[in-house]
Amino acid sequence: MSFKEKGLLVVLSGPSGVGKGTVCKALRTRGTRLKYSISATTRKPREGEVNGVHYFFKTREQFQQMIEQGKLLEWAEYVGNCYGTPVDYVRESIEAGDDVILEIEVQGALQVKRKFPEALFIFLAPPDLEELKHRIVGRGTESADLIESRMMVAKSEMELMQNYNYVVENDQVEKACDRIEAIVLAEHCRVDRLIEKYTVMKGNDET
Ligand SMILES: Nc1nc2c(ncn2[C@@H]2O[C@H](COP(=O)(O)OP(=O)(O)O)[C@@H](O)[C@H]2O)c(=O)[nH]1
Ligand SMILES: Nc1ncnc2c1ncn2[C@@H]1O[C@H](COP(=O)(O)OP(=O)(O)O)[C@@H](O)[C@H]1O
Numbered sequence: 001m002s003f004k005e006k007g008l009l010v011v012l013s014g015p016s017g018v019g020k021g022t023v024c025k026a027l028r029t030r031g032t033r034l035k036y037s038i039s040a041t042t043r044k045p046r047e048g049e050v051n052g053v054h055y056f057f058k059t060r061e062q063f064q065q066m067i068e069q070g071k072l073l074e075w076a077e078y079v080g081n082c083y084g085t086p087v088d089y090v091r092e093s094i095e096a097g098d099d100v101i102l103e104i105e106v107q108g109a110l111q112v113k114r115k116f117p118e119a120l121f122i123f124l125a126p127p128d129l130e131e132l133k134h135r136i137v138g139r140g141t142e143s144a145d146l147i148e149s150r151m152m153v154a155k156s157e158m159e160l161m162q163n164y165n166y167v168v169e170n171d172q173v174e175k176a177c178d179r180i181e182a183i184v185l186a187e188h189c190r191v192d193r194l195i196e197k198y199t200v201m202k203g204n205d206e207t
Pocket of ligand 1: 014020043074084085104105106108
């Protein structure tokens with residue numbers, strides 16, 4: 001008998017503006033074998049964002065209903081808006097043996113850690129806080145007030161990086177992608193070795 005390998009849940013987290021979205025997009029372009037969960041949010045769509053592609057855009061009432069109906073694996077309020085991960089997509093993909101990546105903020109990542117301790121937690125870190133601010137300003141999607149709020153949150157989020165399995169510096173997008181791919185591959189090898197070990201043990205038991 002052999003054990004069926006489930007997919008990995010990869011949680012990529014880190015402060016706003018560090019480059020989570022950019023790195024995930026680059027991983028997709030490379031064709032890295034990961035499925036991307038689409039979050040629900042009460043934030044208004046930015047220009048060019050499409051419902052069901054970038055986010056599922058919800059009203060506060062609809063979001064509250066999702067929480068009450070247990071439809072979210074985790075959720076968090078972040079700079080005045082709610083964000084959450086629909087649970088069904090994650091569970092079904094993992095059961096089917098597919099790896100899933102969540103690109104979420106730090107509070108949500110801590111909730112996933114309580115529910116899915118076996119997930120792989122990767123903290124994406126900026127080279128320094130000056131560069132982080134530079135990236136948020138450069139993106140041009142936030143007002144001055146919101147930039148300051150996001151920087152305040154970022155500083156407290158940086159203190160939580162010790163809760164993660166890995167810290168990946170996003171100095172250059174392609175290098176960050178290489179590091180993430182290597183971490184996922186190493187985790188698969190580790191799980192493969194464990195499966196092999198337990199399959200042999202079980203075989204010995206049965207003889
Ligand atoms: N907890 C949680 N955070 C999320 C989720 N989806 C997105 N986020 C995070 O919410 C924060 C704000 O997202 P957004 O408004 O799209 O801004 P941006 O990611 O900084 O461009 C980011 O740190 C996202 O990673 C989710 O489903 N759950
Ligand atoms: N390694 C990098 N070097 C320079 N700029 C980057 C890097 N990664 C991302 N950026 C830029 O930083 C800004 C924020 O990136 P984004 O992916 O939106 O961050 P997040 O999803 O973490 O909020 C974008 O303008 C993006 O082009």
